[in-house]
Amino acid sequence: DAFEEIIINSPAVNLRDLRRLSWHGIPDKFRADAWQLLLGYAPTKASRRTEARRKKRKEYRRALEQHFFSGVDHSSSPDLSAEGDKAEDDKSDGDDGEDNDFRTKLRSPQSDEEEDADD
Numbered sequence: 001d002a003f004e005e006i007i008i009n010s011p012a013v014n015l016r017d018l019r020r021l022s023w024h025g026i027p028d029k030f031r032a033d034a035w036q037l038l039l040g041y042a043p044t045k046a047s048r049r050t051e052a053r054r055k056k057r058k059e060y061r062r063a064l065e066q067h068f069f070s071g072v073d074h075s076s077s078p079d080l081s082a083e084g085d086k087a088e089d090d091k092s093d094g095d096d097g098e099d100n101d102f103r104t105k106l107r108s109p110q111s112d113e114e115e116d117a118d119d
């Protein structure tokens with residue numbers, strides 16, 4: 001498959017070739033990786049992608065902490081820090097088992113309304 005050759009087997013992705021190939025659609029199996037490459041989110045060099053994604057996830061967790069949880073008591077909350085990371089492999093679906101932890105800290109609008117109704 002041409003996508004596999006360009007994205008997976010190549011040491012460095014040629015973005016011109018990927019754009020040309022993607023013009024008529026990207027198979028589901030390669031869509032996440034292709035878009036990350038096309039948008040400049042992931043580096044074109046395969047040897048740098050795993051570390052770059054690890055760094056982006058760490059930055060994302062820091063942003064969550066800073067913007068949503070500053071001033072919140074974290075003693076009983078899941079660890080979202082970089083130290084809480086497990087070894088991450090280069091999964092294209094991004095499911096490293098920790099991405100959903102922040103949701104336990106966020107409250108839905110319904111839970112706020114229910115609390116107001118109790119008062």
